[in-house]
Amino acid sequence: MSIVLAAVTGLLFATGAWLLMQRRLTRIIIGIGLLGHGANLLLITAGGSGGRPPIIGTGDVATMADPLPQALALTAIVITFGVTAFLLALGYRSWQITGDDMVEDDIEDRFVTRRRAVDGPEAELVDGEPDTTEFEVGEGS
């Protein structure tokens, strides 16, 4: 890890986050792509410095790069591809329905805050004296 690599990782995350907070699904997808790259860079650099390819028989094992972060990053790359394809399908569907790829506000969420909440004891709403019996007249006995 070097400061330059850490800074590039930070930049990839920052630009990814910036795009993620946009209203256009296309930009959000590209943002997720950038975040994916940032994550892979973080995985590889946090896993130690580079070295020779980790293929047994091609040289001294001690000089080889760490294979584990590589395997993890490889998995991450492929999964990001799957996610990107899926999000693109979402964008495509959004276009089919609205002719656009705008992420609209959730109207239901707005309604939630308009709903009247219970503001206190319900019994206040019912007038009358406090009951001093649990029985109606003529009941029980």
Next chain:
Amino acid sequence: MLALILLLHFALGAAIVAAGDRVNRRGFAVAALAPVATLAWLLPRLGDLIAGGSGGTAYTQRIEWVAGLDLTLDLRVDAFAAVMLLLVSGIGLAVCVYALGYFSSPKAGVARLAGLLTMFAGAMTGLVTSDHLLALFVFWELTSVTSYALIGNDDRSPKARDAALQAILITGAGGLVMLSGLVMLGQTVGTYRLSELATVFAGQEQSGALITVAVLLVLVGAFTKSAQWPFSGWLPGAMVAPTPISTYLHAATMVKAGVYLVARLAPILYPLGVWRPVLLVVGAVTMIFGGWRALRQVDLKVLLAHGTVSQLGFLMMVFGAGTYDLAQAAVILILGHGAFKAALFMVVGVIDHQAHTRDIRRIAALGPGWRTVQVTAVLAAASMAGLPPLVGFIGKEKALLAAADGYLTGGAWAVTGAMVVGSVLTFAYSGRFVLGVLGRMTDRNVIDDDHPLVDGDAPAPTAMFVAPGAVLAGLSLLAGVAPAVIDPLVRAATTALHPDASPKAVVLWAGFNIALWLSLGVIAVGSALMVWRSRVTALQNRVHTPISVLPTAEQSFWALVKGALRNAKRTTRIVQNGSLQVYLMVILGVASLTFVIPVIGAVDSSTPVLDSWLHLPVMGIVVLAALGAAMVKRRIASALMLGAVGYGMAGFFVIQGAPDLALTQFAIETLATVLFVLVLRVLPREFEDRLPGVFAPIRLAVAALVGIGVFVFALGASQARDDVAAPSISAEMLERSVPDGKGSNVVNVILVDFRGFDTLGEITVLLVAGLGVVALARVARRTTVAPAGVSRSPVVDASVRVLFASIGVLSLYFLFAGHNQPGGGFVGGLTAGAAISLVFVAGGLPSVRSLLPVPAWVVLGGGLVVAVVTAIAPIVLGGAVLEHALFEAGLPLLGTVKATSALPFDIGVYLVVVGLVLMAYEAFGQEPEEFTTEEQHLEGARS
């Protein structure tokens, strides 16, 4: 055995609730089985538990659950737990019998009450027999939940709902506070077992701030449960429950939970500086305030409710002091209180049932046949007032004597004084209760046609209805006259709490001592309060008028609830406003702050600026392309920039010594770029941003925060791996790759062997993604897909044929060589995907479809099937999942061929990736003129 009884309570309760109105009031007869079972278990064991009053052997039962995590259910019954069990099951049985009389006519929801009551009794039984603090907490919360359901059983009454809500909010919140206290206590002391707490704690430094805080938190829980001031508001409110339920919950069980916990902890924790002041002050205030308020009531049941609050304060004081003398008094009092308070509640219920009122101003005379009820009321009230020869007198005498005799250092006289004042008030409200029942408190002003006077015309209750209360009152008298009956149990229970105590015998007449004089004083002053009761009432009203300006506990509680709801609404309006962008800003902002702060300390200032000069060009590409992707206005340009970032990353992987990654990244970027182009061609060329301007700076700030956070995190994280002393797992993977994984490409061996499960999961995700892509994109496709209008250029066609063949061969090479050389199923599959892209560019979707004889989803699903079969095949052969074997075979022409069973697994991976690519083309590959939005489609259908 005890665990079975616990189980019986919950099973029986659930069965009665399920039977519902079909069994109706008979549910209580069934419910009685549970306390009977407890008693049948407990009574034969009492001898062992008591062992002549000197503390016998405790009964223990352990049920292992998860042995590895030390999760066990430990039940332990000593003499004190036996006292509690006697209350829970004895009064439980009485209540069940009583309820049969009380619910004389069938009424909806009665069976549910019986079932819930049984479950509640089970929770209470568990609470007093748990030896583990966390198990105790679980049962504690179970009592809160079941009591909530019991109080709110009449769900159509707003009052019942309010009372239930108030009860569960106060006791539930108290329970959670207590949980944090219990965990702190368990962690600092080092044990969660009540039976070990004393020994472990005794050997420790006892003045830590942590333990003080822990104890205060636990006490908040106990105070809320036992309705101590200022948490007492819920108990009188809970009187909306039917009287049998009130009898059980608030005379004998629920509220005793807090007292029980204090009783258990006091002998251990009283040396702590905060313990005695807090308990004695809170107890004294509760005792006096409760008594004062009881004296003002006209409703017999509410009077008893406030009386219970007062008595609980008294019990808190005597148990909380932590001396064995007072504890002995407390054991007598808790038994006595259970008996007399239950009897009194039952009397109130009988009167209410027969005369339809509990208002003492409306009772002039009950009528003939009420003698037993009146005697019961007088006896039980006398025990409450502390009159000889009842058990309440013995308990109170003992408490006053122990308090006044100087067993307490310092404020002994203040404590005694508080007890005396509280006792005077208790005497007075006991008298008020008796006078009310006997018809001496009538007030003509409240009598009208709707509220007639009860004047000797109340029908006499049946014997069965009166019996439970009468028996309990009789027991109060018996224990008073012949204290030897309870003496062994009381002394054993005291010893169970204070192992080194030598409690004196329980006697009615203890000689002329200070307690006797104090008692006589209490009786004299209390009687005076009764004789001049109209003046007392006037005084109370005068004092109460200025006080009533202050909010009551009830009002404060609801103000708090209202405030919380208002704030929740306000917060929701800001945070949950429906905008995804705002949600993300909040999430990203909070997340980056939380993971930055802990890492800042780990940042190593000696981190080099640059590892290798080779990084500069590739990182330069990445930076420029990333900034470009974030800023350009055109969609396609932005997607291409993203591709450029990917190519830069691939270059970086080459430098770092990760050829597999580089190959994967190259292939994927190519594919992804094609997909982007396919989708973006239908969308407008440019973004036009509609986000309001104010958000832009905030977005920028949040994005910057995320970037800085990750930067700091990356610097810290790089250190983390070097700091680990243990040998890296990767070293072992390098070492065992060839012997165990039969391959020399370690990355590939990890993917198909060491972490093969991971890969299996991953290709499943890819399969789902592929299905999702097609499902989403083609949900509105038209029935006929016209391949018409694809213009094919012969030159492109020919070159694609050549390229496709060679790239196809390359992809197969990657697949087969991958175990020992850079490559593998992922890389191979993606390369094949790139070849398919070429075909698509040349001939569109029809050409892609004609490549293979089977549809895309067969490839996708077939791949997963191949991988799964390879993974589980070794089981059939007697190996472990994903265990791979090496095969060698001499084939004609090819010579010796080595293959491992990892190959079919990798083929599965390969097929899934190819299938995903094919699916993507199925989804997005239609020609633009075939596209319609749904609106256009509908218009087309209409015209």
